[in-house]
Amino acid sequence: QVQLQESGPGLLKPSETLSLTCTVSGGSISSYYWSWIRQPPGKGLEWIGYIFYTGSTNYNPSLKSRVTMSVDTYNNQFSLKVTSVTAADTAVYYCARHPSATGAGFDPWGQGILVTVSS
C-alpha cells in the first residue's frame, strides 16, 4: 500500500523560501503524477501544482511565479519550493498521487504538514 509523508520546516519568516519533501513508500514514484495541495487553517483546498515522474510540471497560475517542483526517482521523493512567503502561505501542505494529469482523483494523500509564516 502506497504511503506518502511530507517533511520540512514548520516555521518560516516572511520573504523566506518554503521547502518541503514528500517521500513515497510502498510503491514506485514512476508512472504517476504527484501533486501538492494546501489548506489554510479553517479554509478550503487549493491545488498548487503537479510533477510527473519524468520531471514534467504544471503549476497553478495563482502561484506559478513562486513555485518550483522537482523529483528524485532514485530516492522516491519529490519536492516543493515556494519563494518569498507571506502570512498568506500559512497552511497545511499535502502531497498526493494521481494516475493522470487530468481526469482522475487524488489518492492517496500524505498526512499533511503545517507550515506557519510569522515574523
Added chain:
Amino acid sequence: DIQMTQSPSSLSASVGDRVTITCRASQSISSSLNWYQQKPGKAPNLLIYGASSLQSGVPSRFSGGGSGTYFTLTISSLHPEDFATYYCQQSYSLPHTFGQGTRLDIK
C-alpha cells in the same frame, strides 16, 4: 479557471438520515468530478471519482451522480463516522479546483 460551488455550505442531520450535497461547475466538466471526505486534523479521503465510481473500500451508502455542470453526493443512511466536511473537485482541466466544502454536523 473552472469554479466549483457546493451547496449547502453546512448541513445538520441525524444518524440514519439520507443527505444529498450538490456541486456545480462554472462550465461543463463532463464526468471529471471527484468527491472527498475530510475529518478534523486529517487529510481528505477520496470517496467518488469520475462522478459516480465508488473508490475501493468506501461504503456503498455513498453514491455520486451527475454530469456536465451539476453533480450530487448522496449518503443513503448516515452513520456516526460520516459527520465530516465534504469537498468536490474537478479534474477536467488545469488548474484542478475544489468546491468550498460542505460541513455535515450532527443535529
